[in-house]
Amino acid sequence: xxxxxxxxxxxxxxxxxxxxxxxxxxxxxxxxxxxxxxxxxxxxxxxxxxxxxxxxxxxxxxxxxxxxxxxxxxxxxxxxxxxxxxxxxxxxxxxxxxxxxxxxxxxxxxxxxxxxxxxxxxxxxxxxxxxxxxxxxxxxxxxxxxxxxxxxxxxxxxxxxxxxxxxxxxxxxxxxxxxxxxxxxxxxxxxxxxxxxxxxxxxxxxxxxxxxxxxxxxxxxxxxxxxxxxxxxxxxxxxxxxxxxxxxxxxxxxxxxxxxxxxxxxxxxxxxxxxxxxxxxxxx
Ligand SMILES: Cc1cc2nc3c(=O)[nH]c(=O)nc-3n(C[C@H](O)[C@H](O)[C@H](O)COP(=O)(O)OP(=O)(O)OC[C@H]3O[C@@H](n4cnc5c(N)ncnc54)[C@H](O)[C@@H]3O)c2cc1C
Ligand code: FES
Numbered sequence: 597x598x599x600x601x602x603x604x605x606x607x608x609x610x611x612x613x614x615x616x617x618x619x620x621x622x623x624x625x626x627x628x629x630x631x632x633x634x635x636x637x638x639x640x641x642x643x644x645x646x647x648x649x650x651x652x653x654x655x656x657x658x659x660x661x662x663x664x665x666x667x668x669x670x671x672x673x674x675x676x677x678x679x680x681x682x683x684x685x686x687x688x689x690x691x692x693x694x695x696x697x698x699x700x701x702x703x704x705x706x707x708x709x710x711x712x713x714x715x716x717x718x719x720x721x722x723x724x725x726x727x728x729x730x731x732x733x734x735x736x737x738x739x740x741x742x743x744x745x746x747x748x749x750x751x752x753x754x755x756x757x758x759x760x761x762x763x764x765x766x767x768x769x770x771x772x773x774x775x776x777x778x779x780x781x782x783x784x785x786x787x788x789x790x791x792x793x794x795x796x797x798x799x800x801x802x803x804x805x806x807x808x809x810x811x812x813x814x815x816x817x818x819x820x821x822x823x824x825x826x827x828x829x830x831x832x833x834x835x836x837x838x839x840x841x842x843x844x845x846x847x848x849x850x851x852x853x854x855x856x857x858x859x860x861x862x863x864x865x866x867x868x869x870x871x872x873x874x875x876x877x878x879x880x
Contacts (some may be wrong), residue, residue, distance in 0.1 A: 597671045597715050598618070598677055599618060599620070599678070599844065600617060600619055600674065600677055600678040600679070600680065600681050601617070601618045601678075601680075602615055602617055602618075602619065602672055602675065602676045602677070602678065602741075603615075603617065603618055603654055603672050603674060604616040604618040604636065604674050604738060605672060605674050606742055606792065607670075607677075608658065608737045609734050609735050609736075609840070610734070610738070611660050611661055611735070612658060612659070612660050612661075612737055613658070613659055613660075613661060613669070613670045614648075614657070614658045614737075614790040615656070615657050615658075615659075615669075615672075616642060616651070616654045616655070616656050616702060617634075617654060617655050617656075617657065618653055618654055619632070619653070619654070619655050619681040619683075620653040621648040621652070622647070622650075622655050622683040623652065623653050623654055623655045623679055623740060624650075625654070625684050626647045626650050626655060626712075627662065627684065627688035627689070627716065628684065628688060628689045628691065628712045628713040628715070628717075629677065629685070629687065629688045629709075629712075629713065629807065629838070630646075630647055630684035630685060630686045630687075630688055631644050631645060631646045631647060631683060631686050631709035631815075631838065632644070632647055632655065632657070632681050632682060632683030632685060632802075633645075633680075633681075633682045633685065633812070633815045634657070634669065634678060634680070634682075634737075635678065635680035635681075635682075635683050636665060636668050636669050636672065636678055636679060637668070637674055637678075637679050638664050638679060641664065642665075642680075642682075642813070642815075642818050643659075643665045643666060643669070643835075644685070644809070644812045644879075645657045645658075645659050645681065645708075645710060646658075646708055646709045646712075646749050647684060647733050648708045648709065648711055648712055649711055649712050649715070649741075650712075650817070651826075651849055652767055653661060653705030653825075655681070655683075657673065657708070657786070658700075658705065658707075658708035658737060658738070659705065659708070659793055660704075660705040662689055662780065668743065670829070671719055675804070680769070682753070682815065683815075685698075685815045685816065685834060686815075686833075686834060686837060686838050686839075687835075687837065687838075687839065688834070689713055689782065689805065690780075690805070690839070691713075691716050691717050691720050691722070692720065692722070692779075692780070693721060694720070694721050694722065695721065695723075696722045696723070696779035696806075697722065697723045697725065697776070697777050697778050697779055698717050698722050698723070698724055698725070698778075698779060698780045698781070699725045699747075699765050699768060699771060699778055699780075699781045699782070699783070699791060700713050700714055700725070700727070700779065700781075700782045700784075701726075701727045701728075701729075701765075701768055701782065701783045701784070702716070702723065702726075702727070702728045702738075702764070702784050702785060703728075703730070703763075703764050703783075703784070703785025703786060703789040703793070704729075704730060704731070704735065704785050704786055704789070705737070705785075705787075705791075706784035706785030706786065706789070706790075706807070707728045707729075707730070707736075707737050707738050707742075707784075708737065708806055710726060710728060710737070710738065710742060710784065711738055711742060711745060711818075713782060714741075714742060714745040714746050715724055715745050715766065716749075718746075719746055720784075722779075723747050724745065724746045724747050724748075724803065725746060725747065725748045725749075725750075725771065726742045726745070726748070726749040726750070727750045727751075727752070727764045727767045728742055728749070728750075728751055728752075728764065728770055729747075729751070729752035729754070729763060729764030729785075729828035730752075730754075730757065731753065731754045732753055732755050732757045732758075732759035733753055733757040734757075735814065736751065736758060739751060750767035751767060752764050752767065763792075763793070764785070764789070764793060765789075765792060765793040765796050766844040766862040768781070768796050768797070769796050770799060772796060772800050772802070772880070778797075778800070778802050779795070779802070779803070780802070780803045780804070780805070781797050781802050781804040781805070782804075782805045782806075782807075782839075783804060783805070783806050784806065784807045784844060786841045787809075787847065787850055787851045787854060789845040789849070790806040790807075790842065790843075790847075794806060794842035794843060794845075797842070797843075801825070803841070804843060805839045805840065805841065805842060806839065806840060806842040806845060807837070807838045807839050808824050808833045808837055808838050808839075808840055808845065808850060809833075809838065810822045810823070810833050810850060810853050810854060811853065811854065812833065812834050814834070815824065815834045816834065817832050817834060817835035817845065820832065822834045823853070824837070824840070824845070824846070824849065824850055824853075825845075825846035825849045825850075826841065826845050827838045827841070828843055828844075829845040830862045847866045850851040851880065
């Protein structure tokens with residue numbers, strides 16, 4: 597089989613898509629917390645996406661179609677071939693071997709990162725509590741995977757259409773307040789969600805990791821576009837992260853940098869939508 601052939605592609609909701617891609621080198625070396633950079637065709641941009649899982653020579657990704665390249669990616673089908681898949685990139689999650697209780701919190705498309713993390717934490721002998729949340733029931737992803745992988749799972753929706761009504765921070769707060777032993781927490785989701793949710797664990801001094809998603813270009817520490825400020829120091833999220841200690845991240849800096857290219861992204865999307873017919877094709 598050709599490298600980077602899409603093995604399976606399906607919509608998980610109106611805007612979220614899952615794919616299995618034949619990428620042997622990436623699949624054999626990927627660990628929880630790492631990501632890949634996908635270049636769908638010669639014309640589009642390269643997009644960093646978390647590796648959600650691996651099976652044999654294949655990797656799994658889940659992404660939200662929000663801009664030019666992710667929308668293009670969402671039109672591709674099983675059998676189509678991607679131009680390039682680079683990875684695994686970034687540092688693996690700091691999972692301890694042994695008897696820790698870990699809580700993995702995923703919000704929105706950030707839930708894409710949770711199955712591989714839950715699986716690795718469980719394999720290492722830890723007790724795994726999962727909390728996954730979405731705005732509404734239709735946007736919830738990977739519940740079955742997380743049910744199977746976690747010792748306990750809490751599901752929330754902002755609008756109460758499924759599971760516990762409210763944000764994913766709710767069950768986390770309850771767990772912290774209950775006095776149960778919690779050794780580590782991972783929070784993965786939109787910037788604001790990670791910022792607010794990580795405040796829950798701060799008073800309890802629980803080691804809390806977040807996976808940062810600044811704009812990345814090369815993903816190998818060369819271009820500097822993914823600069824973030826952590827503990828007052830400049831870091832490159834692609835090589836020093838993407839996971840960092842949540843309690844020392846400069847969130848305002850991260851969110852300002854994420855908005856830097858909004859005008860260009862809007863312009864690119866408008867152009868893409870106008871020329872949709874000719875972009876929606878098999879890439880070779
Ligand atoms: C390490 C990492 C892991 C990620 N994992 C996932 C994932 O598993 N699923 C998922 O849906 N999304 C993930 N993202 C975000 C994803 O890369 C962006 O949604 C995607 O690049 C948007 O590209 P676009 O051309 O479709 O949209 P655009 O219109 O170009 O951008 C839409 C928004 O996406 C962000 N973005 C744009 N370009 C980049 C870029 N090169 N790098 C990072 N962010 C960008 C910006 O905030 C921007 O405002 C991850 C980002 C990083 C850095
Ligand atoms: S993406 Fe270029 S240095 Fe990190």
